[in-house]
Amino acid sequence: MAKTAKMRATDARQLSFYELLDEELEKQQGKLMKLPIDPNDVGGELLAILSKGLYTNPLDCIREYVQNAVDARASNVTIKITGNSVIIFDDGNGMNLEELLQARQFGLSFKSLTENVGFRGIGIYSGFDLCRRLRITTTKADDPYLHVLVFDFAAMKAELEDDKRDKQSKGKTSLIKLLSEHTYIKRESSEFPVDRHFTQVELQDISDTHIKQLSNRAELRLYLLQNLPIDFADDFEHKKVLSEKLYSHVPGYSAIKIMLQSDGLEDEIVAKDAIQNLQFPSFDYIRTSSGQPVAYYWACLNKDRGRIQSPSKYNTFNEYPGYAGFVYKVKGFTIGGRHKLQEMFQRKPQLYPWYTGEVYVIDANVIPNTERDDFETNQAKRALELAVRDTLKHLEDEAEIFQARGVADERIEKYQEEVTKIENQVVSNTQANEYDTYSRLDAILIDLQRQKPKASQDNRSTAEDIISRAKRLQKQLRKEVDTPTPEATRRRRAVRNEKLLDRAPVPVIEQPPSLPAKTLPGVLKDASWELEGQIALLVKLIQESIEDVLTLGSPTYRNLLNDIEAKVTANNADE
């Protein structure tokens, strides 16, 4: 009976609204009119649609609450998983009653685009699909009270389900009614010192499937490292300089320490891992053609001239957060992955993983999309991408120079040893063949002339020295050949008979590949091998390992890939 009365009331309202509108349209015929909307016209289902649509991964929900903590200037966040609850506790500014009421608003945000990360005003509802109940406890410094805000999501969901089952009432529960009837607030006196400030978000009674995923420590750690503004580990070599630069150049930059606590597991502080053998970082603004700064970057090259290696503490490849390459950050939150910027290394893509770095977007007009995998398409985004492309191109050049310098330095060191050896042989007249030695010195001289300009400053003078020594040796050898002494002839003959001289190979000068180099996944794909899951990862890993050892497109690399391709083709034919 009550339902019928309710329906009648709704009909009456609609009729009245309809009549009014009809009347007004009649009066204003031919003119465009503003069409008012009733609060009851916004259905409660909107909450479910947004929550389920935007936060498909339960870990995204954790990100949303940590994001609020970052916006509240927290420096320490604890994520505790106990039983079927997740608690996110931060030492940020906390909220007083007014701010808490603002936080519960739906789709309204008072946060600044330049200073804060969140700005859509729905993050607080991200736990809707995940848990049955959300409890927020908070206090601000100097606030004598604690405030507790509770969302009974289970009751909201039950009401929406009822609406769906009851066909006659189709979506009758409005968003306002849904939120009003199942949101609670209470005030408590705080027993803590008045300067205590914090916010605690507790997601209670999370479904078994979701809590299982959240309880996976490795997965959670990986997600946090890949997505949140995690601080550098204390043993990160360049932590101090990078932190100083980022805090002073990136507005709203904040790095947090996250403590993970789970039942039956040791506590763990999540921090950006220290990576061995990094060069001193380069950092600067990234500017548009008009000189407007749109981003700030830092980049470190691997001193070992190879892919940035994973810290040994990770047990499996899947646990490793992957620090090789660059990533976009907005106030420390990751947008997209490290693969996103890889295409900007066009000439030498193999040099991309030699870097680790981050690009902090500071142009407030570049807005991350809700999934945080890209930016919203607009002019600012395009300008950013162009500016980043230029900067990364420059970094690619730097990496190339670094690579060439490394090769040159290595060669100069090697030649130094070799020339010293030849000098000893010449002095003691123990070289087997003057012609071979002379030719070898020739090759060394040619290569040294090439490597000298690429070498580091110290090694350039060394190269000069080697060049003059090699020339002197050649002169001496020529003299020996023109007017040999009997004693020298006798000794050389003896040596020639006893053993062959070690012949250092003439350095191979690598030619750039005329065609794009084959890759292992490409070869296997061409052979119609289906690579999925961990096998695909393994193949990728093998490819990366090959690239660490061999230069992409070098003759040895090509031979290896051709060999693999031949074997794969033969195997296919056998089958």
Place this chain on the structure above:
Amino acid sequence: MCAYADTPNKAMIRRCWDLPILERWHTGIGKPLAYFGLPGPEIHDLLDWRQLLGVRTGIESPGHTKKEREQANETTGRLNANIMLNGLSSRFQLLRADIEDVILNLVDIHGNPPQMNDGRPAHLAHFTYDVVNLDFDGGLGYRVKQGLAKRVDSIKKLFERQEGHSFILFLTINVRDTLGEEVENYLQGLQTRDRGPGWHETLDWYLNRTKGEREYKLKATVPSFIHAISEARVFQCTSLPPIAYTGYERAHMLHFAFELEAITINGRRANLRGFSPQDDRHLLDLPLLRCENGQLQLASVQHPGFDFTNCEANFSFLPETIRTTILAPPTVVQSRRRRNER
């Protein structure tokens, strides 16, 4: 005031009685104690004993009726907030279930087991907690709808779960319970034994306590019961004097403490049974303490033949000041009552 509010008496017992017991135990094993119990939303025990505890598993009932469930949700939120705010979250686990169910079935309503379990199947799993605090609001005879005395069963199961691992058991119960005549039957059962001169008279005295003096009957029954079941699980049990006190909303409560040593032979767990240093006579002769107005003292009424002068040995572990307060002579009611009874 809420249902889980602390009282001065309860605080006194935690700090001046339980804490010294735990300190002695902690010194003995030389590592932080693993806790399993009912901390309540205000986590008074966890706060008072924080220096001694390591791993902690707290249990909070999810409630059975809609109203209870709503209350329980709030209680859990408050408990978690207190845990986080007091910096106690590390190695703290909260399970949601009746504690009896966690002990009996190993898991809470979400299927999560206590963290200090050996990973074996539910019917075999053992716990390795060092302190178990069963701080019940209700009585020992709490039964489920089917009539099973779940609380008693879970206490029996607790010794099975803890078998091989020494621990302290704190047991707090309401004097009002649904055990009915079972307590009297138990005491009558004890009467069939002969434990020397005055044994039967003393038991008679306990059996004749009036309805308002039920704490005496329980004081005589519970330690004996705990000894019996713990010895069957190869523990050597030491009962400390029980304390009667007035709890929240003037509830008559009784607090017990037991030290349970798992018996080993040459480093290996014994299998037959444990023999406690206290026999039936010792247990019956234990003094009853009272905690009123935040003061811990010997109860003014003790059983006939109680030796006030020699009971000091029961309190040797306590600091001097507390011991002196406890042993301050109570108003001697015992002799007059005794005369009347005769």
